[in-house]
Amino acid sequence: MNDFISELKYIGDRQGLEWFFERARHQLDFEHQIVAVLLGSGRGILVVEPASDDAPHNAIIYDAVGAIRRRMQNPEAGNGAICFCDAYYIGDDLALTIAFSSCQMRCFIDEAGEVLKIVESR
Numbered sequence: 001m002n003d004f005i006s007e008l009k010y011i012g013d014r015q016g017l018e019w020f021f022e023r024a025r026h027q028l029d030f031e032h033q034i035v036a037v038l039l040g041s042g043r044g045i046l047v048v049e050p051a052s053d054d055a056p057h058n059a060i061i062y063d064a065v066g067a068i069r070r071r072m073q074n075p076e077a078g079n080g081a082i083c084f085c086d087a088y089y090i091g092d093d094l095a096l097t098i099a100f101s102s103c104q105m106r107c108f109i110d111e112a113g114e115v116l117k118i119v120e121s122r
Contacts, residue, residue: 003022003042003043004021004041004042004043004064005019005020005021005038005042005043005044005045005064006019006020006021006042007019007020008036008038008045010036011027012029013033014033014034015029015030015031015032015033015034016028016029016030017034017036017045017047019045021064021065022064024065026064026065026066027066028047028062028066030047030049032049032050032052033050034047034048034049034050035047035048035086035087036048036087037087037088037089037094039061039094039111040089040092040094040111041111042064043063043064043111044061044062044063044064044069044111045061045062046059046060046061046062046087046094046096047059047060047061047062047087048084048085048086048087048096050083051082051083051085051099054071055082055083056074056076056077056081056082056083056084056098057071057072057073057074057077058074058083058084059071059072059074059084059087059096060072061111061112061113069112069113070112070113072084072096072109072113074098074107075098075107075115075118076098076100076105076107076118079100080100080101081098081099081100081105082099082100082101083098083099084096084097084098084099084107085097085098085099085104093108093116094108094109094110094111095107095108095109096109097121098118103120103121104120104121105118105119105120105121106118106119106120106121
C-alpha cells in the first residue's frame with residue numbers, strides 16, 4: 001500500500017487538485033485559482049487560496065485524503081498583513097509569502113503549520 005501522495009496535479013485551470021493516496025484518487029475543487037505544494041513527507045498538501053473573506057488567513061494544510069488538517073493563522077495579521085500569496089520550498093524549508101501593502105515577508109513553517117521563523121523578503 002502506498003503511504004504517500006502521488007501524482008499531485010492541478011486541474012481546471014488551477015482551480016482544483018487531483019492526486020492518488022492508498023490506491024484511491026482524491027480531488028479538491030476551489031472557486032478560484034490556488035497555489036499548492038506537496039509537503040515533504042508526502043502526507044499532506046499546503047494550499048494558498050486567493051485573498052478573500054478568509055484573508056489574511058488564506059492558507060490551509062490538507063491531509064492525504066483531502067480533509068482540512070489546519071487553517072493557517074497569519075502571524076502578521078495584527079501588523080497589516082493582507083494575505084498569504086505564495087507557498088514553496090527553499091531547500092528543505094517550507095515557506096509562505098506574506099503580502100503587505102508595501103513589502104513582503106517570508107514565513108517558515110513546519111508540516112503541522114507551526115511558525116518557525118519570519119524574515120523580510122527582498
